[in-house]
Amino acid sequence: MSLEGLLREARACTVCQAALPLGARPVLQAAPGARLLIVGQAPGRKVHATGMPWNDASGDRLREWLQLDRSVFYDAARVAIVPMGFCYPGATDSGGDRPPRHECAPLWHARLLGHLREIGCTLLVGQYAQKHYLRSARKNTLTETVRAFAEYGPRFFPLPHPSWRSVGWIRQNRWFEERVLPDLREAVRRLA
Numbered sequence: 001m002s003l004e005g006l007l008r009e010a011r012a013c014t015v016c017q018a019a020l021p022l023g024a025r026p027v028l029q030a031a032p033g034a035r036l037l038i039v040g041q042a043p044g045r046k047v048h049a050t051g052m053p054w055n056d057a058s059g060d061r062l063r064e065w066l067q068l069d070r071s072v073f074y075d076a077a078r079v080a081i082v083p084m085g086f087c088y089p090g091a092t093d094s095g096g097d098r099p100p101r102h103e104c105a106p107l108w109h110a111r112l113l114g115h116l117r118e119i120g121c122t123l124l125v126g127q128y129a130q131k132h133y134l135r136s137a138r139k140n141t142l143t144e145t146v147r148a149f150a151e152y153g154p155r156f157f158p159l160p161h162p163s164w165r166s167v168g169w170i171r172q173n174r175w176f177e178e179r180v181l182p183d184l185r186e187a188v189r190r191l192a
Contacts, residue, residue, distance in 0.1 A: 003032055003115035010086065010108050016101045019089075026086035027053050028112075034080035035118050035191040038062075039133065040125040041161060042085030042100035053081040061162035062125070065181060066188045078192050080116055082109060084128045096163075100128055120191045121154055123184075126161035134158065143173060149180055157187060 001009075010026055017024045027043045038054075046056040052074070054062055063073050073079055085100025086108070092098055109132075113119070124130045127142050133156060139145040145158045152158060160166050160176070170176050 003030065003112070006111055006115065010112070013086065013104075013107075015107065016087070016103050019101065020087050021090040022048055022088055024087050025051065027051055028082050028086055029053055029074070029076040030080040030082060030112060030116060031076040032115060033077045033118055034116055035078065035120045036188060037080045037082060037113075037116060037119045037122040038125060039122055039129040040081070040083045041128050042083050042097065042104075043088045044097055045088055045091070048088035053083070057164065058162045061166065065159070065162060065184060066192075067185050068188060068192060072192055080119065082112055084132060105132055121187050122156050124152075124156055124158045126159075130158050143169075146180060147173075147175065149183070153183075154187065157184060159184070 007028070007030060010028060013026050014024045022045070025043075025048050027047055040054070043053065044056050044058065047053060047059075053059070054073070059073075063070065066073070068079070083100065083104075085104045087101065087104075089098040089101055122133065124133055130138050130142065130145055134145065134152065137152070139148055142158075142160060146160055149158055159180075160169055
């Protein structure tokens, strides 16, 4: 199956429809020539509403970290976006989002990545992507994994999730802005 056909199939997926509070609306982007892959968690409520990946405050922060404007970020021929869960999983009682549905990655990732042969680096945004892709190479905490980012390159680049919660995390971990962001931006500049 071609990548275009596979994307049509993925975007029409309803495998976990019954467990989704707003119904299925898979959100992802990819094209054969993409050199940068972003694997995040799952779309939030705003992304679900617009159908555009990272089209929210977290996306604004991520684009700032990457120093990519929207035109490059949303160019599927340059940047592929394949989250761990393709649909909005719903909110928790504490106001955050639920974890990504467990069905998506096993069902879609290998098939999609098989078509993305030009990927030079995969950004692993958040603990769910890091757990799935780094497996036993992951450190004990997200902070330790992100701090050890150089150990995973050039194939992978672990990052915290750029939600509003990351603002406090960054204040406590100044090394992220001092050491991680410059290397991240250089890697992105070479690929996107």
